[in-house]
Amino acid sequence: MSEAVVPQAIRKLAPGKLVIASHNAGKVREIGALLAEHGIEAISAADLDLPEPEETGTTFVANAELKALQAADLSGLPALADDSGLCVEALNGDPGVYTANWAETPNGRDWTLAMTKVEQALATKGPDASRAAHFVCVLALAWPDGHVQWFEGRAEGTMIWPPRGNVGFGYDPVFVPAGGDQSYAEMDPAQKHAISHRADAFAQLIAAVL
Ligand code: IMP
Numbered sequence: 001m002s003e004a005v006v007p008q009a010i011r012k013l014a015p016g017k018l019v020i021a022s023h024n025a026g027k028v029r030e031i032g033a034l035l036a037e038h039g040i041e042a043i044s045a046a047d048l049d050l051p052e053p054e055e056t057g058t059t060f061v062a063n064a065e066l067k068a069l070q071a072a073d074l075s076g077l078p079a080l081a082d083d084s085g086l087c088v089e090a091l092n093g094d095p096g097v098y099t100a101n102w103a104e105t106p107n108g109r110d111w112t113l114a115m116t117k118v119e120q121a122l123a124t125k126g127p128d129a130s131r132a133a134h135f136v137c138v139l140a141l142a143w144p145d146g147h148v149q150w151f152e153g154r155a156e157g158t159m160i161w162p163p164r165g166n167v168g169f170g171y172d173p174v175f176v177p178a179g180g181d182q183s184y185a186e187m188d189p190a191q192k193h194a195i196s197h198r199a200d201a202f203a204q205l206i207a208a209v210l
Contacts, residue, residue, distance in 0.1 A: 010149060010208050010209060011143070011147055011149065011209065012209050012210070013040065013078060013141065013209045013210055015038070015039030015040060016039070016040070016041065017040075017041050017043055017077050017078075018035065018040045018041065018042055018043070018077065018078050018079065018080055019042075019043050019044075019045055019048065019050070019071045019072070019075045019077050019078070019079040019080070020032070020042050020043065020044055020045065020079075020080055020081075021045050021050070021067040021068050021070070021071035021079050021080065021081035022044065022045060022067075022081065022082070023044070023045060023046045023052055025044065025046070027082075028042060028044040028046075031080065034202055034206075035206075035210075038206065038210040040210075043077075045071050045079075048074075048075055050070075050071055050074050050075065051070075051074075053066055053067055053070045055067070055083070055097075057083075057097065058097060059097060060083045060084065060085065060096075060097055060136050060137075060138040060152070061083075061138050061140070061150055061152070063083040063097060063138075064081050064082055064083040064138040064139065064140035064150060065081075065140045065142065065148050065150065067081035067083070067140070068080060068081035068140040068141060068142035068148060069140075069142045069146065069148055071142070072142040072143055072144045073144060073146075075144075076144050077144065078141065078142065078143050078144075079141075079142050080139060080140070080141050080142075081139070081140050081142075082137055082138065082139050082140075082198070082201070083097070083137075083138050083140075084099070084135065084136060084137040084138070084197065084198065085097055085098070085099030085100075085135070085136055086099050086118075086133060086134075086135055086170075086171050086175065087133060087134050087135075087136060088118060088121075088122065088132075088133040088159060089130050089132045089133060089134075090122060090125045090129040090130045090131070090132075091118070091121050091122065091125075094118075094121065095114075095118065099114075099170070099171070100170075102114040102117050102118065103170075111169070111170055111171070112163075114170075114171065115163055115171055115173065115174045118159065118171070118174070119159075119161050119174070122159065131158050131159045131160075132156070132157075132158060132159075133156075133157055133158065133159050133175065134154050134155060134156045134157065134197070135154065135155045135157070135175065135196070135197040136152060136153070136154055136197055137152070137153045137154075137196075137197040137198040137200070137201040138150055138151070138152050138153075138201065139151045139153075139201045139202065139204075139205050141205065141209065149208075149209075151201050151204040151205045151208065152201060152204075153196075153197045153198060153199065153200030153201030153202070153203075153204065154197050154200060155177050155178075155195065155196055155197040155200065156177070156178045157175050157176050157177040157178050158175075158176050158178070159174055159175065160174055160175070160176050160183060161174065163183070163185070164182075164183045164185065164186055165182070165183045165184070165185030165186030165187075166185060167184075167185050167186065167187065167188075167189060167192075168184050168185045168187075168189070168192065171184075172184035172185035172192075173185040173186075177195060177196075184196070
């Protein structure tokens, strides 16, 4: 007989300080703006001189949790971390948690190279291979006592080639979200932010804990 799954109790986040476990100033500003109306004051991990942990997990949840738990433990405050990436179905979910690594070069990240690598990998699957893909964003919220809960947002879509558009970042030019015909990089940023995997994860977090 299978065991019943007991849902994890959701802990509410009280108004006050929240560490955003990221050294990316743009990300911290964006998250801070989203949470300010709920009485949350976002503080960046960089402002607190917190170290950036190595992302040793093999899942989005594991990486988001390790970043949030470390920041909560070191700061003594609740902390929020995210981990995201692109999963291509015909590539068994690659690049997945290694999405940023596919862009690494000795001189920094090269997104044209990363998009080309994904396209080349897809080409090896033949002309009839599925071009379905999804972006994932996992948000992990941790407290100094080790309590952690996470929310997974997704955006389904299709891989296109050649890349289109020049707004946004990362793999935006090769991903067309379901239901539209513009790539993420051709959309107005507000339009992308309303439908993205990150928007989905934040909507779940806000509904559950605020
Ligand atoms: P991380 O979550 O900071 O580890 O980054 C994962 C990688 O996924 C980023 O460096 C981007 O390349 C990619 N990624 C995540 N979200 C998006 C998006 O909205 N558009 C394009 N690429 C993204």
